[in-house]
Structure formats: structure tokens, C-alpha cells
Amino acid sequence: MQHAAIEKPSILFLVLAALMTSFTAVSIDMLLPTLPHVAQHFDVSAITSQQVITCLVFGIFLGEIIFGPLSDVFGRKPLIISGSISFIIGAVWCANAQSYEELLAARVLQGFGAAGPKIAVRALLRDLYSGVHLARVYSMVFMILMIIPISAPIIGQWITSKIGWEGEFLTVAGFCFVATLLFTLMQKETLSPDKRTTFNIWFLFRTVGLIFAHQKVFLLTLLLGLVFSINLTYLGTAQQIFKNYYGIEHNFPYYFGFLATAIAVAYLASAKLVNKIGGIKLCAIAIGILIISTATTLLTSILNGGTPPFAVFLVCFFGLFFSYGILWANVAVLAIEYLGAAAGLGSTFISAGASLIGFLVTGFTGGLYDANYLHLGLGFLGMSLLALICFLGVIKSRHNHALSYVKMAVTS
Structure with missing residues (x-):
């Protein structure tokens, strides 16, 4: 691993890292007030509608075992960007799903895509920090990330009341696009070709x-x-x-x-x-x-x-x-x-x-x-x-x- 001299990370860096690791939290927490509407729309029980969350997690598992090794081969940014694209496609597919089974398949794809930024950003942090310094940076990133579960359900409830549950998935797709664009423009690659x-x-x-x-x-x-x-x-x-x-x-x-x-x-x-x-x-x-x-x-x-x-x-x-x-x-x-x-x-x-x-x-x-x-x-x-x-x-x-x-x- 290549570790730069230990220095205090900038607020901008921490915010970027939090944004790129927030896709899972956004796609779960914003959806929670909407689950009853999803269950009603597809005529499934409340317990069955939990699959909308667990299928996302299964997709994350699949993505992690693929994106993780490949981030050491191709670098961090390509995997972050490709994962974000998959996430956006999955979110748009969710909004247009015609059946409950199709919605679950789209959620698996969405989770698969979320794993790219999740894994690659953590690898990026390991490129720069280690030991207790890494733990401290993780904690600071997670603190910023906590804005999501505090605010996302409120935002999700408001979006559902205005444009329906489909609008939540489109909103999440838009959020991912903006976050990825900012990251791509502002963050340099941390894994040099000789380290791959x-x-x-x-x-x-x-x-x-x-x-x-x-x-x-x-x-x-x-x-x-x-x-x-x-x-x-x-x-x-x-x-x-x-x-x-x-x-x-x-x-x-x-x-x-x-x-x-x-x-x-x-x-x-x-x-x-x-x-x-x-x-x-x-x-x-x-x-x-x-x-x-x-x-x-x-x-x-x-x-x-x-x-x-x-x-x-x-x-x-x-x-x-x-x-x-x-x-x-x-x-x-x-x-x-x-x-x-x-x-x-x-x-x-x-x-x-x-x-x-x-x-x-x-x-x-x-x-x-x-x-x-x-x-x-x-x-x-x-x-x-x-x-x-x-x-x-x-x-x-x-x-x-x-x-x-x-x-x-x-x-x-």
C-alpha cells in the first residue's frame, strides 16, 4: 500500500468520500416510509416487502466480490464510476418496474452498483491512511454520512406525497449522478499504475x-x-x-x-x-x-x-x-x-x-x-x-x- 504522510484530511475530501459511500444508505433510508406504498402497489404483504431491502444487500455482496479485486487491477476511480453507472441504471429500472419480481431484480442491480463506490472509496482511504489514523478517518466519514439516515426518511416521505414512490428512485438516481460527477472532477486517483x-x-x-x-x-x-x-x-x-x-x-x-x-x-x-x-x-x-x-x-x-x-x-x-x-x-x-x-x-x-x-x-x-x-x-x-x-x-x-x-x- 502507498501511504502518504499522515495529515488531517480536508473537509472537502471527507464530504466527497461520504457522498460516494452514501448510495446504500440513501437507497434504503429514503425508501422506508414508502415501503407500504410499494407493498400496496404490487399487492404484497408488509413482511414480503422487506425483500426490497434484502435484495439490495444481496446485490451489494455480489458487487463487493467483483469490484474489490478489480479495483486493485484498474485503480479506484474507474470502478467507482462504473459502479455508479450500474447504480443509476438500477434505480431508473426500479422506478419503471412492471412487477414485483422485476423490482427485486432491479434492486439487486442497484445494490451491485452501490458496491463499486463503497469498496473503492474504502480502498482509496487505505491508500492514504492506516491503523488508528484510518479508523479516525472512517469515523469522520461515517459522521458526515449520518446526515443520510437522519434526513432521508423525511425527504422520502415528502417525495412520495408529491410524486409517488417511483419518484424516490429517480431522485436517488439524480443524487448519485451529481455525487459521482463531483467526485470525478475533484478527486485524483490514489493507486498509481506501478502499485496495481x-x-x-x-x-x-x-x-x-x-x-x-x-x-x-x-x-x-x-x-x-x-x-x-x-x-x-x-x-x-x-x-x-x-x-x-x-x-x-x-x-x-x-x-x-x-x-x-x-x-x-x-x-x-x-x-x-x-x-x-x-x-x-x-x-x-x-x-x-x-x-x-x-x-x-x-x-x-x-x-x-x-x-x-x-x-x-x-x-x-x-x-x-x-x-x-x-x-x-x-x-x-x-x-x-x-x-x-x-x-x-x-x-x-x-x-x-x-x-x-x-x-x-x-x-x-x-x-x-x-x-x-x-x-x-x-x-x-x-x-x-x-x-x-x-x-x-x-x-x-x-x-x-x-x-x-x-x-x-x-x-x-
Whole structure:
């Protein structure tokens, strides 16, 4: 990797990086208030309409395993631009879908395209930063990115009321076009031709096998996937939770935005604390908060006829998303520290692994939505406890070596 002298990133650079990694968040969060309209239009149930989110995540998984290796071959910007084009085509296709199956296919393409900027921008950041400096830059980018979940549902609800659910997809396509244009004009390529690799599928498979044979990397990937699954399960059921459990429909975007601020607070805390106490201690604190939050909501739902009091729900889910933000900002960085020369490729497949786990787990946990919170609460607590088991495995594992010998396999 080529690392420039460590210097404080400019606001413009951080904003550009946030814009180019926001396509997934925009295409999910803006759509949430619209899911009932989509379900009604295509005559599917509320639970079935969660596939609009999970199919996007499946597309992201497919894109990550393709765009990641190719970004080391062709550079960062070509993959960012080609991914953005795929995303725009998918968004326009969604707006013109004639059937529910066609909409899901378009969402897969949209997710596939979103993976290009997501993976390549992260690789771009690794070109420039490493270690705790990389974690701090990630946290700052994520803090800017948090404008999306706070504002997107409100914007999405307004767009739907004016021009229908189709208008949301067209708006997202326009946003992607403008962001990509700005990025292309303002950001230079960070991977010089002499640093690029030659693509070799067999060495790729060998390297991926070596990466996930590392116990800590494997367990941290599982942990990241479980944390992602918690977030996806909430995203897929949030609108129904607020409407059917608490009678909140019109003001749903505002409560959703309030809970999203917990992630922003977490990113800020992570950026301030990671240099002082380290990522492991931060993750330990976050997992503790996660388990307390999910256990409290489940216990109070049992004592309250199946659904936790609204105030308890808000407080506990604020804690849940605070812990999510801490973990999301640090777990992948911790895994990368053990990858050595395979950091670039490894981070791609860690992200792809988390996406695949999220897609598979959410396919089950999303179906736990019921007339009351109990089944969902068990799902959230179960995923939290599994995350704890993975984290304890990381602590106890003796695999402390870096995969420095993989470089020859990648570049041969």
C-alpha cells in the first residue's frame, strides 16, 4: 500500500468520500416510509416487502466480490464510476418496474452498483491512511454520512406525497449522478499504475482461503455480519414497529432520524477515543451496551403484554444504535490489522462476508415480526449474544500473526 504522510484530511475530501459511500444508505433510508406504498402497489404483504431491502444487500455482496479485486487491477476511480453507472441504471429500472419480481431484480442491480463506490472509496482511504489514523478517518466519514439516515426518511416521505414512490428512485438516481460527477472532477486517483496488481483467479481463491483461515479475521467478520444483521432487521421492520406497535405513522421519519443520531454520536465518540483506549476496549463496551439494550427491551415487553413501553423502546434502541456505530467503525479496522499485505483484498471480502451474513440472517429474523415485539426481541437478543461469543473468541484466539506472506500470491 502507498501511504502518504499522515495529515488531517480536508473537509472537502471527507464530504466527497461520504457522498460516494452514501448510495446504500440513501437507497434504503429514503425508501422506508414508502415501503407500504410499494407493498400496496404490487399487492404484497408488509413482511414480503422487506425483500426490497434484502435484495439490495444481496446485490451489494455480489458487487463487493467483483469490484474489490478489480479495483486493485484498474485503480479506484474507474470502478467507482462504473459502479455508479450500474447504480443509476438500477434505480431508473426500479422506478419503471412492471412487477414485483422485476423490482427485486432491479434492486439487486442497484445494490451491485452501490458496491463499486463503497469498496473503492474504502480502498482509496487505505491508500492514504492506516491503523488508528484510518479508523479516525472512517469515523469522520461515517459522521458526515449520518446526515443520510437522519434526513432521508423525511425527504422520502415528502417525495412520495408529491410524486409517488417511483419518484424516490429517480431522485436517488439524480443524487448519485451529481455525487459521482463531483467526485470525478475533484478527486485524483490514489493507486498509481506501478502499485496495481495482475488479476489471477487461482491466487485470489488461495488468498481468500488464507484470510478466513485466520481465526481472528474470521470471527471479526462473523461479528460484523451479526451487527449488520441487527441493523438490517430493524430497517426492514422499523416502519411496521412504529405504526403497528405504537400507532406512529406520519411522524415515523422523525423518530427514525432521532435514533439514527445515536450512530452519529457513536462515530464521534469513536473518533475521539480510539487513539486513547483502542478498538478492542471500545468494542467490548459497545457489545455490553448492545446486550443490555436488547435484553431490557425483551424483558419489558414480557412484563408489558408483549410490547415494551415506548419510552423504554426509544432509550434502549438509542443504546443499540450507539453500540452499532462503535462496532461498525472499529471491527473491520481491527480485522485489517491482521491481514498484512492482504489488507486491500481482505477488507473487500470481510465487507462481502458481512453483507452475505446480513442477507442470510435477515431473511430469517425479518420474518420474526409479529403482532407484538416478543419474537423480534428474541431475535435481537440472540444476535447480540452471538456477537458476544464471536468477540470472546477473538480475545481468546492465539492467531496474532499478520498474513504478510500473501502478497506474493496476490501479485504473482
